[in-house]
Amino acid sequence: MTYVTIDQVTKKYDNQVVLNNISLTLQKGEFATLLGQSGCGKSTLLRSIAGLEEVDVGNIFVDQKNITHLSPRQREVGMVFQAYALFPNMTVFDNIAYGLKMKKEKNIKSKVQNMIDMVDLTGKEGSYPHQLSGGQQQRVALARALVIEPKVLLLDEPLSALDAKIRKNLQKELKRIQRELDITTIFVTHDQEEAMTMSDKIFIMNEGNIVQSGSPSEIYVSPINSFVAKFIGNYNVINIDVFNKLVHSTEMKGQDVAIRPEVLQLVPVGNDIHDQQDKWTAKGLIKDITMTGNVLRYDVEVDGTIFYVDSLHHQWGLLDKGTSVQILIPKKECISLKN
Template sequence: MAYIEFRDICKSYDGENQVLKNIHLDVEKGELVTLLGPSGCGKSTLLRSLAGLEQINSGRIILDGKDITDVPVQKRGIGMVFQQYSLFQNMNVEENIAFGLKIAKVDKNQIAQKVQRAIEMVDLVGKEKSYPSQLSGGQQQRVAIARAIVMEPKVLLLDEPLSAIDAKLRRELQEKIKRVQKELKITTIFVTHDQDEAMIMSDKIHLMNGGIIEQSGNPVELYTHPVSKFAAEFIGHYNILDNHQLKTLLPKQDFDNHYYAIRPETISIQNEPIQDQNVYSFEAKVSHYISRGNVLRYTLNCHDVILKSETLFRSFTLFDEGQKVYVGIEPHNILAIRE
């Protein structure tokens, strides 16, 4: 039996707009699970349903063996951090973190100990007396996280908590959240639309699309074996080709499936014909390329079939626009997917 069980969860608004469609999902104790998907796919609604902030139309939610479907929000033992920091502006860091403990009438000495430990875990030592207006966005979000974990919830829910923070601070906070989660062994569900963030953070990812779970698995499984066109387009920026396009590139091969996916980094390009008989090869022209950090992204054209290829940025592997190149793809990197 899983620690959290979603059983046939349905949720609609106004009786028509069905946001969640018979969601069936398990979360194991101590896992950091990510709900990944585009805006409007239902990931935040599912998270809020677990918290009790949304009432589902049908289905059951089980937490640690107990049906909490109709349990009030305050009795579920769940901590939640939102994109907005929602800190009390008239309270300093210590007071913000201690607020919930005081409401719960925890002993003063225990409050002091718990608050100090939470401050240390989120690296805010020295900021105890600072007010929110004196903190950066990243520091305020760390206060919000500390305020949630200090209550020692059964489950920690994070609803796009880093989307309003710049890239550098975002990476630092991703590492801090993951470290704190592992140290506390707290079951955590993280919501994001950012596939890179999901890959970095997660023990397991549930990719959502239109109110259903499109695919579930660990980050490597989702990245290397997408099951559908949507999954391949959303994770990894795959080249998506139908069998006619693939036949255009490789006329001597048979392709019976309707759609195929090929990761850009598995497509090699070189100046000379490819001699390896175990690699599919064909000629193409470089339409253009862009540099992104240490990666060069090439757009290739072969009989009007467009492919994206990615290689590490090395000066001796540069290809010019309009240049003829030889493309190589290993057969196992052409993945059959469903529409």
């Protein structure tokens, strides 16, 4: 049964459309990510669900209840902000307990301690925010949002200010806690890798619209258009006429062709190429090489068009800048795009 429904929501600022007739649905316990560039409307949509922004048109439902016109406190959602927004004069314990005290809940001490244990802050109960690391502060903010037992957890780029190692660790912890509590979660980020790592479902946004939605695998393997292909996976996106000319074929149709860098293979000119019936070939020159840890990215120029080719970084078989190569292009990996 659908648990969260965004039904034809529109939001404008000074006649500028920020959310354009947005509709989406989530199931209970799903971890969904709103992914897009800055200014695409993802944070505005999150704030609209939280009640921090009023929508101009449309409705928002949580657990079959229309919350569109309720105050933030009445919506039963928890939100974690990018800036944490902790109370600097309160201890870890008091920051987490704040929402429970406002609601005049019972058993506050045990509920807060359970949450402190869950987010691995045991022993920090009496510390103040300035005595904590960035990662610890983020855990306090998360615990404060979760302790009130919200129906939906909203996360607005909560990890963006952290360094890479802490960010990776917190991604795993956040996903573990979300699964343990089975809480429906909506996460906002502009980081494609983060979205792929954490999400059950991704909604890609551009200029106030949802342009594609699906599982991480569905979106990565089958981008719907050129914008998604360029944004989500570092695809090679090449005009269809240019591509057909480069590979001496007329098979591909549409406007553009998209090819993932990791499916391409380089063979130095002069080496034998076997079993190429299911591949196209294009002759080019390695113009640049970039190492990103265990992956080498080759920039290969073919008649003025650059192909990006990713290869695992081995000590053997490395190719040098300036090497003439043949690019092997698997036909089944080429995706025709309409726009």
